[in-house]
Amino acid sequence: MTDYSILSLAKNALNGQVGWAPAWRKPDPKPAYDVVIVGGGGHGLATAHYLAKHHGITNVAVLEKNLIGSGNVGRNTTLVRSNYMLDRTLPFYEHSLKLWEGLSHDLNYNVMFSSRGIINLAHSPGQLDVFRRRANSMLLNGVKAEILGTDQIAEKVPALDVSNAARFPILGGLYQARGGTARHDAVAWGFARSADRRGVDIIEQCEVTGFLKKDGRVVGVSTSRGEIRAKKTAIVVAGSSSHVLQQAGLNNLPIESHVLQAFVSEGLKPVLDVAITFGAGHLYVSQSDKGGLVFGGDLDGYNSYAQRGNLPIAEDVATMLLAMFPAFAKVRMLRSWGGVMDMSMDGQPIIDTGPVPGLYINCGWCYEGFKATPASGYTFAWTIANDAPHELNAPFTLSRFQTGYVLDEKGRGPFPGHH
Numbered sequence: 306m307t308d309y310s311i312l313s314l315a316k317n318a319l320n321g322q323v324g325w326a327p328a329w330r331k332p333d334p335k336p337a338y339d340v341v342i343v344g345g346g347g348h349g350l351a352t353a354h355y356l357a358k359h360h361g362i363t364n365v366a367v368l369e370k371n372l373i374g375s376g377n378v379g380r381n382t383t384l385v386r387s388n389y390m391l392d393r394t395l396p397f398y399e400h401s402l403k404l405w406e407g408l409s410h411d412l413n414y415n416v417m418f419s420s421r422g423i424i425n426l427a428h429s430p431g432q433l434d435v436f437r438r439r440a441n442s443m444l445l446n447g448v449k450a451e452i453l454g455t456d457q458i459a460e461k462v463p464a465l466d467v468s469n470a471a472r473f474p475i476l477g478g479l480y481q482a483r484g485g486t487a488r489h490d491a492v493a494w495g496f497a498r499s500a501d502r503r504g505v506d507i508i509e510q511c512e513v514t515g516f517l518k519k520d521g522r523v524v525g526v527s528t529s530r531g532e533i534r535a536k537k538t539a540i541v542v543a544g545s546s547s548h549v550l551q552q553a554g555l556n557n558l559p560i561e562s563h564v565l566q567a568f569v570s571e572g573l574k575p576v577l578d579v580a581i582t583f584g585a586g587h588l589y590v591s592q593s594d595k596g597g598l599v600f601g602g603d604l605d606g607y608n609s610y611a612q613r614g615n616l617p618i619a620e621d622v623a624t625m626l627l628a629m630f631p632a633f634a635k636v637r638m639l640r641s642w643g644g645v646m647d648m649s650m651d652g653q654p655i656i657d658t659g660p661v662p663g664l665y666i667n668c669g670w671c672y673e674g675f676k677a678t679p680a681s682g683y684t685f686a687w688t689i690a691n692d693a694p695h696e697l698n699a700p701f702t703l704s705r706f707q708t709g710y711v712l713d714e715k716g717r718g719p720f721p722g723h724h
């Protein structure tokens with residue numbers, strides 16, 4: 306397959322663009338693989354890439370019931386950051402951010418990672434204290450963080466209402482200059498292409514409908530395209546986790562499926578070159594390279610598998626956006642969509658072996674999953690290859706919900722709507 310480079314670009318420009326091979330093959334499933342990965346989202350494809358690249362395991366299939374990129378990996382609002390607080394979470398997200406920084410080169414695919422910076426706004430002295438604590442925790446872990454005053458924020462984001470007349474006046478903010486955005490569907494395509502080049506079969510429109518078991522061990526899957534045997538079966542299906550794992554006999558996964566919506570405005574001239582989160586409610590916004598304001602907020606608030614959302618959240622996020630940026634009042638909304646989120650009860654993921662022999666699980670990403678994509682794939686591949694967690698995902702066990710050793714990163718308690 307052709308490398309993407311200035312030379313191949315020039316060559317194809319001269320020969321009528323007929324030299325490009327498809328970015329990945331469309332193979333039929335084989336009867337058996339060493340590893341079957343269920344779910345062709347960002348995390349499943351990243352796992353395949355790192356399994357092949359770091360562990361030399363290439364007899365792998367990724368089974369995706371729709372088309373790759375049609376799940377949350379292509380539906381999120383693309384924010385990437387590592388401004389976490391706990392010693393058990395921060396190193397994982399920081400590792401992810403470091404992988405993001407080299408990802409386009411690693412994949413030979415432009416994922417358009419843009420470290421434009423992210424500011425979390427504080428609207429009360431208490432909130433600013435919480436951000437100071439988070440910044441100190443980051444600094445102690447060797448991750449740069451800055452607390453900005455209102456004047457510095459005004460300078461960076463002239464469109465923001467930093468006056469005392471604002472509905473929720475801004476007192477300061479936590480700034481991570483290395484945070485930013487990436488083009489979400491390019492991430493799926495880049496990982497898919499790289500895994501495919503290393504021999505992984507990416508099999509689209511192949512729905513897993515059951516699990517094959519022998520002597521209590523999972524030995525493969527039943528699919529809409531026949532049975533496929535596997536030495537190891539990895540489940541990475543985000544919002545479908547409870548549903549799919551029920552088929553393996555797991556009925557009490559600590560995951561709820563909720564809809565989260567994203568909104569995009571009409572294209573504007575450059576007006577916002579950092580990502581912003583609103584501290585007086587739940588809103589995050591950035592401007593895409595095409596010019597649209599990309600924003601989102603809270604979950605819809607009740608369980609659903611529908612990939613579309615409801616009006617109250619649209620009103621809610623628009624109200625918060627205007628509380629920060631009154632000048633956006635005339636901007637027209639262009640599109641919105643929903644994704645089905647895998648909300649764990651402490652807001653952090655599960656990347657673990659088992660709980661049935663032969664099975665490996667990766668789920669519970671809540672709002673954190675896009676930024677985590679590279680590290681999730683990296684550590685899940687390690688876990689599958691070594692039958693043990695990598696030190697970065699060692700805290701993300703399923704058993705923590707039994708032992709009570711949960712990861713309450715935000716200190717908001719064990720409810721999906723609270724993180």
Ligand SMILES: Cc1cc2nc3c(=O)[nH]c(=O)nc-3n(C[C@H](O)[C@H](O)[C@H](O)COP(=O)(O)OP(=O)(O)OC[C@H]3O[C@@H](n4cnc5c(N)ncnc54)[C@H](O)[C@@H]3O)c2cc1C
Nearest residue numbers: 344346347348370376377378381382384513644674675676
């Ligand atoms: C609107 C929205 C905004 C978000 N914003 C951000 C953000 O700004 N930053 C951030 O870090 N995270 C964000 N997230 C979260 C992030 O997108 C997800 O946590 C992450 O994408 C989930 O992992 P994934 O990419 O593997 O999921 P998905 O892309 O959903 O992949 C799972 C795949 O499994 C497939 N599947 C399901 N059942 C089966 C089956 N039976 N057989 C075969 N395949 C199956 C699905 O079709 C799907 O393609 C957001 C999510 C949404 C919905």
